[in-house]
Amino acid sequence: MKVEHKGHTTIIKDTESNYLQFVEKLTSQYNSFKDTNLILDITHDKSVDLTSLKNFTDLTKTHKKNKKSLVIVAANIDFNKVPSKLQVVPSILEAHDLIEMDEIERDLGF
Known part of the structure; x- marks a missing residue:
């Protein structure tokens, strides 16, 4: 697991x-x-x-x-079938963009 701020x-x-070990590490830390x-x-x-x-839902x-x-950020996923509770994108750049939009919505009170 590599962490970058x-x-x-x-x-x-x-x-x-190994996504299961990854989820366990994230949960514990x-x-x-x-x-x-x-x-x-x-x-x-x-x-x-x-x-x-779906292991990331909780x-x-x-x-x-x-x-x-x-x-x-995941590859080889049918993004149209991803549950609405999860935010999944194909690239880091799109992830940053999505976070920016979420920040704006929170600032506006949505």
Whole structure:
């Protein structure tokens, strides 16, 4: 797991290609990241599919309650079939854009 801080956002990259271990590590170390927006880069793990993305649902709910964004960057996913509770994009740049839009919405009170 590689962690990079960029302004008000933390980018966490899965380097082990095992999304279940990645979710467990994130959950156990969540207090370290709870005050920043999160980008979870799981593009390295080619086995990730729609079913495996659902493992991030609890973490996403918790982060949203803290008024922060959590965006997952994944490859080879049918983005039209991703559950609405999850924010999944194909690139880090799009993740940053989505977080910016979320920040604007929160500032406006939505």
